[in-house]
Amino acid sequence: MSVSFVLEALVVLGAIVMGTRAGGVGVGLWGGLGTFILVFVFGEAPGEPPAAAMAIILAVVTSAALMQAAGGIDWMVSVAARVIERRPKQITLIAPLTAFAFSVGAGTSNIIYPLLPVIYDVAYKNHIRPSRPLTVTVVQSGIALAASPVSAAMAAMLTLTDVEPYNLGLTQILAITIPACVVGIIVTSVVVNRMWKELDDDPEVQAKIVSGELVAPPAVAVGVPAGAVSSGSAGLGPDVTGPSGVAESAPASAQLTYTRAGRNSALVFFAGVVAIVILGLFPGLRPSFEVPDVGTVTLDMTNTIVLVMFVVGVIILFVGRPDVKTVPDQSVFKAGMISAIALFGIAWLTATFIAAHEEFIISTVGAWVTDWRFLFALAVFLVAALTTSQSTATRTMVPIGLAAGLAPGVVAGMWAGALGGVYTLPANGTQIAAANFDLTGTTKLGTKLIDHSFFIPMLVLSVTTIIVGSVIGAVFF
Numbered sequence: 361m362s363v364s365f366v367l368e369a370l371v372v373l374g375a376i377v378m379g380t381r382a383g384g385v386g387v388g389l390w391g392g393l394g395t396f397i398l399v400f401v402f403g404e405a406p407g408e409p410p411a412a413a414m415a416i417i418l419a420v421v422t423s424a425a426l427m428q429a430a431g432g433i434d435w436m437v438s439v440a441a442r443v444i445e446r447r448p449k450q451i452t453l454i455a456p457l458t459a460f461a462f463s464v465g466a467g468t469s470n471i472i473y474p475l476l477p478v479i480y481d482v483a484y485k486n487h488i489r490p491s492r493p494l495t496v497t498v499v500q501s502g503i504a505l506a507a508s509p510v511s512a513a514m515a516a517m518l519t520l521t522d523v524e525p526y527n528l529g530l531t532q533i534l535a536i537t538i539p540a541c542v543v544g545i546i547v548t549s550v551v552v553n554r555m556w557k558e559l560d561d562d563p564e565v566q567a568k569i570v571s572g573e574l575v576a577p578p579a580v581a582v583g584v585p586a587g588a589v590s591s592g593s594a595g596l597g598p599d600v601t602g603p604s605g606v607a608e609s610a611p612a613s614a615q616l617t618y619t620r621a622g623r624n625s626a627l628v629f630f631a632g633v634v635a636i637v638i639l640g641l642f643p644g645l646r647p648s649f650e651v652p653d654v655g656t657v658t659l660d661m662t663n664t665i666v667l668v669m670f671v672v673g674v675i676i677l678f679v680g681r682p683d684v685k686t687v688p689d690q691s692v693f694k695a696g697m698i699s700a701i702a703l704f705g706i707a708w709l710t711a712t713f714i715a716a717h718e719e720f721i722i723s724t725v726g727a728w729v730t731d732w733r734f735l736f737a738l739a740v741f742l743v744a745a746l747t748t749s750q751s752t753a754t755r756t757m758v759p760i761g762l763a764a765g766l767a768p769g770v771v772a773g774m775w776a777g778a779l780g781g782v783y784t785l786p787a788n789g790t791q792i793a794a795a796n797f798d799l800t801g802t803t804k805l806g807t808k809l810i811d812h813s814f815f816i817p818m819l820v821l822s823v824t825t826i827i828v829g830s831v832i833g834a835v836f837f
Contacts, residue, residue: 362720364402365717365720367402368398368402368404368713368716368717369713371394371397371398371402372394372709372710372713374394375390375391375393375394375706375709376390376391376706376743376746376747376756377746378390379391379702379705379706379747384698384702385698385701385702387701387702387705387706387747387749387752388701388702388703388704388705388706389701389705390705391702391704391705391706391707391708391709392704392705392708392709394705394709395407395705395708395709395712398709398712398713398716399712402716404712404713404715404716405712405715405716406708406712407708407709407710407711407712407713407714407715408711408715409704409707409708409711410516410519410703410704410707410708410711410755412515412518412519412662413512413515413516413518413519413703413707413751413755414700414703414704415662415666416515416518416519416662416665416666416669417512417515417696417699417700417703417751418696418700419665419666419669419670419673420467420510420511420512420515420665420669420696421512421692421693421696421697421700422669422670422673422687422693423629423632423669423670423672423673423676424466424467424468424510424629424692424693424696425687425688425690425692425693425696426625426673426676426677426680426682426684426687427625427626427628427629427676427680427682428690428691428692428693429680429682429683429684429686429687429690430621430622430624430625430676430679430680430681430682431618431619431621431622431623431625431680432622432623432625432626432629432676432680433466433470433471433622433626433692434617434618434619434622435618435619435622435623435625435626436462436465436466436471436626437462437471437474437475437618438617438618439462440458440459440461440462440471440475441475441478443458444458444475444478444479444482445478445482448482448483448485448486448488449486449488451479451482451483451486451488451493452488452492452493452496452549452552452553453545453546453549453550455475455479455482455493455496455497456493456496456497456500456545456548456549457500457542457545457546458475459471459472459475459497459500459501459504460500460501460504460507460541460542460545463500463501463504463505463508464504464507464508464538465508465629465630465633466508466510466629466692467505467508467509467510467511467512467514467633468505468511468692468695468696469501469502469504469505469790470691470692470695472497472498472501472790473789473790473793475497476494476497476498476790476793476794476797477797479493479494479497480494480797480798480799484559484577484799484800485577485578486577487558487559487560487577488559489556489557489558489559489562489800489802490559490798490800490802490803491556491798491802491803491804491813492552492553492555492556494794494797494798494803494813495552495794495803495813495814495817496545496548496549496552496817496821497794498783498788498790498791498794498814499548499780499783499814499817499818499821500541500545500548500821501790502744502750502779502780502781502782502783502818502821502822503537503541503544503776503777503779503780503821503822503825504541505750505779506537506541506750506775506776506779507534507537507538507541507776509530509534509633509636509637509640509665510632510633510636510665510669511750511751512696512699512700512703512750512751513750513751513753513754513779514530514533515665515751516703516707516751516754516755516758517533517754517758517772517775518530518533518661518662518665519662520754520755520758520759520762521533521758521762521768521771521772522660522661522662526762526768527768528768528769528772528837529640529661530636530637530640530661531637531640531641532769532772532837533772534637535832535836535837536769536772536773536776536829536832536833536836536837537772537773537776537829539828539832540773540776540777540825540828540829540832541776541825541829543824543825543828544777544820544821544822544824544825544828545821547820547821547824548817548820548821548824551816551817551820552816552817552820555816556802559577559800559802562800562802564801564802565800565801565802568800568801574799574800621679621680621681621682622680624679624680625676625679625680625682628672628675628676628679628680629672629676631672632668632669632671632672635668636661636664636665636668639661639664639668640661640664643658646658646659646664647659699749699751699752702747702749702751702752703749703751703752703755706747706752706755706756707755707756710755710756710759710760711759714759714760714763718763733766733770733774733830736757736760736761736764736766736771736774737774737775737777737778737826737830738778739757739760739761739778740753740754740757740758740761740774740775740778740779740781741778741780741781741784741822742781743756743757743781744778744779744780744781744782744784745781745782745784745785747782748782748785748788749782750779750782753778753779753781753782754775754779758771758775761774761775767833767834767837768833768837769832769833769834769836769837770830770833770834771833772829772833772837773826773828773829773830773831773832773833773834774826774829774830774833775829776825776826776829777821777822777823777824777825777826777827777828777829778822778826780818780821780822780825781818781822783814783815783818784810784815784818785809785810786805786806786809786812786814791805791812791814792805794814795813
């Protein structure tokens, strides 16, 4: 191991740590500074900037923000809320699976924010400890983006694996990540349903009810659609008088409104996602071109995703009539731009480092990863935990795993589960929001970094998904 390798590795790690401390676009800025040091101080040739991943992110984020401006997210949330309310007793499983489906389709975890009060309300009214469905719903979004054709993390992954000699395209990745994530969510829901005390046996919750801080849930749990008695604590909708003369509250989903334009915009966006998957599954549907000295070349998936998303955006302009001026103000757009900037700096830094030391990484690090494959998953997990960014963890560690000789299918399987590491620390907006919405206090952020309510569900989900994904990737790909 050369001195230059160690020093440059310290520069890379230092840039990641400092970027993590800065947060947001600071991750990208520190990545750019690290690249500057490698090039100007150590004399390394700059690596390839992640232009393809940036193009996908910009196209997808623009279309998704147009959909949100037209009210598409509101429609998605309303549909998800109704699904959750239909089976209140199974909310610990139904809520995270529903949130997973919509996170995959939209390519963002932002959709779970408005679902959190709905989940709390349904759980509390049915005497279910709110921390159970809330924690699993939050942590599933850590891995859901590994199963989304239009997420920033998938954009980063595709530009690394859908090339020679790996040739692991979108449909192959989804065939690994979707079943692995679903199994992970189911196992985690089963485990979490056996964690902590039942709501009616929790002395802290009962003390709040006795003191009047919480209104007791109905004596006999009922489904929200039938008009359950209000807990008086969720703040979801006005109280109304039911046929029996007892105060009832409107279903939580009744307070989530949407427009026809919003619904149509969301459907158009989903149609675009389906089109991308079909074009990935059947390359013959994509146009081919004659390239001199190369021969017939089929349109690659990077350009396919970008072009389809631009078409989707234009259609949304007509069917949704969004105010284009408000697009930069949408939460999806802001989150996407932050991801793009963070991705650009970190990806350029790691590309420069790997290109400079590829031979050493293959011969040395490759032997470590081959002997102890879990080291790759652990590395992705730790970077995800430090940066709280799935796309950053992808561009930082996946190239090293591939360069080290790990099978692409195994890399994809481990990658999906390891992204759950973003919830290792209680520093994410969704974790904080879930804890605030849970008025019973059963969802805790903790005081010792890893003693929060999300930690064990996150570990179970990550480990299960890594194992299942690795097996699928190794056996079938």
